[in-house]
Amino acid sequence: MDEIPNGLRIGLPGGRLFPRCQLPRYANFYYFGSPWARPFTNYQTSVLVSEQILLFLVFSPLLGGAIIAALNSGNQQWSKRIAFWTSMVPFVLSIVLYVQYLGLANTQGLADNGFVMFFSHNWFDIGGADINMTMALDGISIYLLLLTTLIFPISIYFSWGSVDKHPRAYYALLLLLEVGVLGFFVSLDMLLFYVFFEMVLIPMYFLIGIWGGKDRVYASLKFFLYTLIGSLLMLVGIIYLGAHVNFNHPDLLASRPDLTGAFFTTDYLLLTQYADITTTAEHWLFGAFALAFAVKVPLFPLHTWLPDAHVQAPTAGSVILAGVLLKMGSYGLVRFCLPLFPAASIEFAPYLCVLAVVGIIYGAMAAMVQKDIKKLVAYSSVSHLGFIVLGTFAMTTEALSGAIYQMIGHGLSTGGLFLLVGMIYDRRHTREIKDFQGIATQMPRFALIFMITVMASVGLPGLNGFVGEFLVLVGSFRSEVISGIFPILAATGVVIAAVYLLWMFRRVMFGKLDKDENRQLSDLNLREVGLMIPLIILMFLMGLYAKPFLKQIDLSSEALLHQVMEKGQHAGHTGHGGEVKAPEVTLVPAEAFRPEEAQP
């Protein structure tokens, strides 16, 4: 590859899908300070294995998708089996990766770029444009990766019993969707990340539009346009940002001689370090990025696509939408908005927090008066996601860790709620609260599981919801960027959550079984219980023993926040809270790993 002239090098994504032992060209002196060199130098073999695993993990669902697409239409039964087992591949691999991750993080800590696993393949650089296949994992992305690989097999397995229409296309699209989500959570190159971000839209659009309910076309179009308009602005932002990197920075020249004369890059680490933009430009760029992610979160008042999409989407679509797709928005805010535009983030934090808090109360009050259970859960998502945004922009370690914890927690509990709603919908073909009453008598298993999931969503201590919400609120109350009134108002959302969820639960589950249709209801079967069991176990585990999960999250969020605070201060913006303290963080300086490079 080295012989190919610089101007014409075009590699396929993951051109070396199975790299033997050869390291990438500049593996050992890649970046300034060579931050990620440590795993390569010390853990060459294991990292190479991880690298292959990560790359394979992200794209593996495609293989299954291809096989399904190649099946002839007579093989309907096979498509669902293949889909399920294919989606188990990333699940198993992500656990392998997680174990390796823990080993690395516990022995090495974070590298000073904040990541634990990191690798990069040159994707293409035409002329001076430097675009790479960069993927990385830190304490934030690893858990979202795990959440995604768990939610997908569950959704696919759920669909076994409820999707008969065009199963081949359905499962192929689900697998394609998984590739997009997985890729989004691990990619660190802005262009790569954007490709994955958009890649998610198309399968979801079809899933809602074809397998959805009555108003599916309106809902899918609304979903598509909302998200697309937001993300197009972000694309403009990415291009602008990529063109405004100071390539003449002495540090950059020293560490990346190959970039001499380059004019464009979408490399996340370069952008966070060497972007050279004016304050006004930063504001606009922050706006473009925040808008794209806020639509996805969704942040009030950009949320109206969500209830429609949820109600119309097939159950698996809703589960995935609530479980992982919404997290793309909140993850984007954490991963991109904060570090790329630290000063603007601090400055605009109060405004975003206003929207978050309004969303919390607004979503909760809207949920309270819904007549359709699924719509109720959808609005509850608007409310719960508000906590995540609040935690993200409170700029304290507790709140940010809580926000990330809440992303996982919400994925489990709301994903679980949508599954359960889907289960009774499949039996009764209605989701109206008034059509039910006294179901608990008829379906004791369902009642127990539903109760636990509802309580997790209510934020009962001992279940996952509490830890995240509590950390977000406690952390944002001590924030120096936003006022203490935000978390207080946000906490009312916790009260209203109990109101709407318990009202719904009582009306559906309790009372006399008074309708004949409901007397025919069968309790959950083994498959359905089996689907819920992993979620229930995780709800308890994350609620009662948060430490092992939080440890990695906390480490990464502290590092990220440290970086944001330091640069936000440096840029001269102190936000509205006056002096903002950067959290104490100890990262191992890169020189410790490569002393010979530290001296010019």
Next chain:
Amino acid sequence: MQALYPLIILLPLFGSALIGLTGFMGPGFRKNERLIGILATSAVAIPFLLLVTAFASFDGTPIRIELFNWMKAGDLEVNFFYQLDQLSLLMGMIVTGVGSLIHAYSIGYMHGDSGYYKFFAYLNLFIFAMNNLILGDNMVVMFLGWEGVGLCSYLLIGFWFQDMAKAKAAQKAFIANRIGDFALIIAMFLIFREIGSLTFSDIVAADFGDNAYWIALLVFIAATGKSAQIPLFVWLPDAMAGPTPVSALIHAATMVTSGIYLISRIHPVFLATPEVMTIVVIVAAATALMAAFIAIAQNDIKGVLAYSTVSQLGFMFMALGAGAFTTAIFHVMTHAFFKACLFLGSGSVIHAMEHMHTVKDPQDIRTMGGLGKYMPSTSRTFWISTLAIAGIPIFSGFFSKDEILSSLFFNGYERPLYFAVWGVAVFTAALTAFYMTRVTFLTFNGQERFPQEKHPHESPSVMTIPLWVLAILATIGGFVGIPALLGHPLHIPHGLNDAWLAAEGGIGSTGLITNRASMVEAMHHHHSMEYFLLPFSALLAIGMVYFAFQFYKKHDLAGDERVQRFFGPLYNAMKGKFYIDEIYNALIIRPFVWAGTNIVLWFDQKVVDGFVNGTAAVVTNVGDVFKRLQSGLLSNYILLVAVGVVLILTYLIFG
């Protein structure tokens, strides 16, 4: 022995999980009532024995039980650590002791119920949560218990969920408690922001300055939720929808006292803010009085007991407001004995009435009367507890109530408001003696008003033995806190207060000192006053019980009409519970739901979606316009190009 202490926390949890899961999976196990009952009871009795052992070997140094780290993020570190000190040992023994008795009682009471295993699983879970609440060494673990007992209360009130009214009562309890919890969570925010820790020992030692006011106020609001004070007490009377052992355990003896526990636990914060102490004492007095008034006019045996509980909790809060924290805890203890006994007794009565199958409402005292003849044990224990709650000397309630009254009175020398509160408390005590005698008399004495073709039976001994144990405790339980006035001549140390709870090296090494320094001084100054107060409250109680007994003996049920005439229009308000539920419904709940429908949904559908759909329409229309531009006619294109060139040139020249 130390190594076994974690079982105090864990055993009820294991019991709950074992019974719940096995019962859920195996229908065979579900039918084995004896096994379930024994498992559940021993899961509470063993922790009780362990606590007694700890109590016996306690030397003043708090015993720590350290399980594991729960969460750690930033500066916040929360551990599942527990602490056995004076306060938590006493509370723990009350909870597990009364708890085991009630578990045993339930074996008989719940016999034959289809949800038998579920009942015991919930009950054990409740004890687990309660232990977290009172033994946890930090506020987050306490909060786990605080919300956990709320959940169990919800599950148990709605135990017979096929009845929508019961399910509604359960929901009301949970939501009212959640409002209180909201205040508690904000108190935690404040504490954490100020001192960066949520451990009780740090909180007790910290100086919060001006924030102490807010912290104390918020904690008090939380306590009004859990401990049923104005304005959040409305859930407790409804909570009687649950099975009676639940009312005894959760809604009388243990859970509802957790607000008092919490305030005692962090009492230095309260002592730093006299303003909040004043609020506490006023709210408490108002609650006690109001509930006593309502109790007079109720005919549901459990309803009377429920309002009596609200009223007695008011007494405990009055003690807190007077700074007599140990006295409050003392009353928590005696109240746990006699009120649990009363509720279990009422359960025994309801059980008997139900088994006659001839009475429509087995809880209505108007259909009872003369039951004492058929149910001697129930009747006697009920009368003993009534005398205890009325404050007849020798019985436990006398000592604790007298201590509350005198703590209020002696505070009055410094703050005259407390004289007024004392007056209210004395009046309420008189009302208490009256309505408790009324309900007991109308149930067990006088005419037999139930259909005569069948007559009720005494409950089995598995139910009566716990009644007797509690009755004995209700009798002698007060001697641990015998007043100094009587104790000194008899050489009995002024037990609970000074020797035990308030000892140095207690909670967080500050001990549960009361702010009675000035009060004790006042007592010295006005020593003669105590010679007056003690006989006064004794005579008042005796007189009132005697009067009520004679009154109802003479008139029987018709006595209520005379009471109604006596109170005039007030009586209807009392009977209608002062219409507080209706007021809340009209002022809070309905406007809130209205806002949800008419503001939020309207905004969602008209404004936001209106904007979105409007934009879509505009885009479509604009698209139509541009579509016309693409006419395919070369001349049009040339024209457009020309216009464009002109515009660009204009910009270049003049721009």
